[in-house]
Amino acid sequence: MLPNKRGKFGPFGGRFVPETLMPALTELEEAYRRLRRDPGFRRELAWYLREYAGRPTPLYPARRLSEALGGHLRIYLKREDLLHTGAHKINNTLGQVLLARRMGKRRIIAETGAGQHGVATATAAALLGLECVVYMGAKDTVRQAMNVFRMELLGARVVPVKSGTQTLKDAINEAIRDWVTNVETTFYVIGSVVGPHPYPMMVRDFQSVIGRETRRQILKLEGRLPDMVIACVGGGSNAMGIFYPFVRDQVVKLVGVEAAGQGLESDRHSATLTVGEPGVLHGMLTYLLQDRVGQIKGAHSIAPGLDYPGVGPEHAFLRECGRAEYVAVDDEEALSAFRLLSETEGIIPALESAHAVAYLVKIADRLPRDTIVVVNLSGRGDKDVAAVRDYLSGKMA
């Protein structure tokens, strides 16, 4: 079972944090290991996921998309976009905020990039009546002003972070600084399978409800496992969530799709596993976008949720041992897939999820007849509609 006791997935992962946080991470790990086997906690989480968030989500056969891609594939969409708050993020925040309450922590902090995880955390905190502070890069608060307002409506305080690149990575730094200062009273809800141990393991576990449902649903619908599972990867939580229950099924090909942004040669991308190199950031050893000296570079993608210069350590491990394959598609390809799915299925996907669809579009011709492909549709695109309109009109002008 991975990770090992020290939080390592092979060489990756671990706990590279200031000493002040080490006892808190041990406390968190112990509480989590105890509660994940606790029937009361499991029932409580399952209840909220079902009655509040809207699980299980459908595994939807995308017939018109299949036709558009040649008609020879059996394509299924895992509809995480139908969840409350519009994406898979709520699976994790409900789990962590319930855990926080059980641990007696009254104050919740989180980081957010595009605002999806911030909204999902503020939602769970409102639901359970806990104080919530969300750190967000100052640039992102401008780009995602509606999400800032959403979080405020939900009773959270949003703190703009003006240091560094003023984006997600700096928001994480600031959340960690808050945690170092208020560690006794505060629970840090990390939004992806990143950070120091036990976060990558814990977030994976909370998200693997996606893969467990998918496995059950596809066996019922098709009587066999899928040939391929495709998911987008920023930090990698929706991908880890759908991959994990299939990791031992060697027949299932797992494909993570990163953001090639404006191109892998451009320095304007987020393709950490595709072109990054190992290093240490935010408490973990993993693949990073960094310069020769080891300074962390800014990331870019048209999909704000993929815009992160690191990636979950378990993905680094799955890549290293060859169990999963990681590829990248660029902004243009993601936009085409965004439109294709909207037009063929009446589903406007999040730009993040559109990357996974885009990769399927790219390789569809090469796949044999009756290949069963599951695409994790991790979120819906309402949040991106304005940005896409601006992008397209800018291009036409």
Next chain:
Amino acid sequence: MTGAERVRQAIKEANRKGRAALIPYLCAWDPDLATTRALLWALAEAGASVVELGFPFSDPLADGPTIQAATQRALRHKPTLEEFLEFVAGLYAEGYPLPIVVMGYYNPFFRFGLERFAREAREAGLCGAIIPDLPLEEARPWLREARRRGLASIMLAAPTTPAERLERIAQVSTGFLYYVSVTGITGARERLPEDLVLRLDLCREVSPVPVAVGFGIARPEQVRMLAPHAEAIVVGSALVKIVEAEGSRSPEKVKRFVKDLVSATERS
């Protein structure tokens, strides 16, 4: 004498004179390397014992706004560890008297290669390293290389560190043990925790190496209060603020301020 021994000796030397050793922190390249050189000489003339010289990192998550800003100013020069070591070697070629330890986040060292860094650090005369995001559980590869080259591997302990863990940290720390005064990040503070003195005394009981206290210490009164309870005292953000305000004219002011701090280290 190894780097670790030089650091320890410098602290012992101050203690023999009835003082706590003063360890100032500065960020290299803030605002430029020529100023850093002048500042280091000013520290030596003012009576500091050991120098903690920061290598800037893009994501300094244990630092408050003052040192974050210094880091940003320094990063404009696109510094490399090769240049850092060259700079240190240059200082020692000019006869610089104080032991220098680097304070830096792990990734640049990891990327440089720990074996290579330890070897070249020793050649340059650098005496050791403080790596704030490298706790005990992850430190083994670095501790091995540091030991092999005689470099001080200065570990941190915090108010949240349980007693049994504190002992294990103290056992592997060489040069000195860095006790973090507050549960928090770096930066000047009006008040230090009330039980700090008690915690320091406990820390010194279990530590086989000298104990330095740092984080939040900015004024001579605070130094005077802590001097009897620690072998050494680290002051960072308060100096960096002077550098921020005065730039290349800062060495004179820093020298006067550090002189005041040093005279407050008397353990009467």
